[in-house]
Amino acid sequence: MSLLTFTGASVDPLWHDLTLSVEPGEFLTVLGPNGVGKSTLLNAVLGTRSLTSGSVSAPHRIGFIPQQRMFDTDLPIRVRDLVGLSIEHGTMSRRRPRRSTIDAALAEVGASGLADRRVGTLSGGQQQLVRQAQAMATDPELLLCDEPLLSLDLSAQRAAVELLDRRRREQDTAVIFVTHSINPVLAVTDRVLYLGPDDHVTGAVDEVMTGPVLSRLYGTDVDVAEVNGRMVVV
Ligand SMILES: Nc1ncnc2c1ncn2[C@@H]1O[C@H](COP(=O)(O)OP(=O)(O)OP(=O)(O)O)[C@@H](O)[C@H]1O
Known part of the structure; x- marks a missing residue:
């Protein structure tokens, strides 16, 4: 099918x-x-x-990389928490995401070094990598x-x-x-x-x-x- x-x-x-x-x-x-x-x-x-x-x-399980819009500079959220939110509120599970799952999603797109940065302070390309990690994180x-x-x-x-x-x-x-x-x-x-x-x-x-x-x-x-x-x- x-x-x-x-x-x-x-x-x-x-x-x-x-x-x-x-x-x-x-x-x-x-x-x-x-x-x-x-x-x-x-x-x-x-x-x-x-x-x-x-x-x-x-x-059911769809990963989405939206057309690029920059995160607000003052957005008070770290990269790992944003990727964690995608996992938590994705269709895969309602559990709190494990740190290792978030780390694996970031590593997959080569963004491990960004995990603890605030998303609004990242460059445009770095923000795109975070969106890739969000999309991949729900095992689409x-x-x-x-x-x-x-x-x-x-x-x-x-x-x-x-x-x-x-x-x-x-x-x-x-x-x-x-x-x-x-x-x-x-x-x-x-x-x-x-x-x-x-x-x-x-x-x-x-x-x-x-x-x-x-x-x-x-x-x-x-x-x-x-x-x-x-x-x-x-
Ligand atoms: N929610 C909406 N309600 C009404 N019209 C919309 C909505 N979203 C987009 N549009 C309009 O629909 C048209 C198509 O938009 P869309 O973003 O799908 O085009 P696109 O092919 O992706 O364009 P681009 O290559 O410029 O990104 C545009 O005229 C847009 O203004």
């Missing part, structure tokens, strides 16, 4: 009649222009945004990642993609990855969902990332060029 299923799902006026199943361990990359409804799609999975028609069926069956590479340097971007890829290979966690550039996840993407202004298309990278398909989606001439193994949409 599929892990996540959209059936004739719409959020008016953004996207319509989306029918899509995501399997355990699958890496689905979601692309599309600003404001087309990519974050809304994740919110529909989380249940924080209602569909205007159709249905969505999602698993599905990870929803909204532009998770923002603010990360090149090596932290690679580490983040490797972490997600390892997680889906070893734990069968499905990953939905919203991004403006497919290049960092080109090698790990199984399928692309491309949301356009009036329609959407789903398929393997080489089926979707073509001039004719994207021209139809955007309603104007679009070329896809490959330069040194990277895709450029012009």
Whole structure:
């Protein structure tokens, strides 16, 4: 049985009649222009945004890396307490999280050294690592990642993609990855969902990332060029 299923799902006026199943361990990359409804799609999975028609069926344990917003500088909470809250209030358990569970989640994303810092005093990239740890801490069956590479340097971007890829290979966690550039996840993407202004298309990278398909989606001439193994949409 599929892990996540959209059936004739719409959020008016953004996207319509989306029918899509995501399997355990699958890496689905979601692309599309600003404001087309990519974050809304994740919110529909989380249940924080209602569909205007159709249905969505999602698993219980979902990890979420939200689109980056900085924590307030004065927020009086340490990194380890924030990650602990995710575990405590996640769907996995209502027990007080063990220190070792929090430490393991921070170590997994390379943020052990941040555990006792106040979150509001961390840099943008460091805060992104904390959000990764929060998402991983609940042992998710599905990870929803909204532009998770923002603010990360090149090596932290690679580490983040490797972490997600390892997680889906070893734990069968499905990953939905919203991004403006497919290049960092080109090698790990199984399928692309491309949301356009009036329609959407789903398929393997080489089926979707073509001039004719994207021209139809955007309603104007679009070329896809490959330069040194990277895709450029012009
Ligand atoms: N809760 C809401 N109620 C009504 N409209 C909303 C709500 N959340 C977002 N929107 C609107 O829906 C549209 C799509 O927003 P969304 O954030 O899903 O786009 P996106 O594709 O993720 O964009 P970007 O690439 O710029 O992050 C925007 O016009 C936004 O203002």
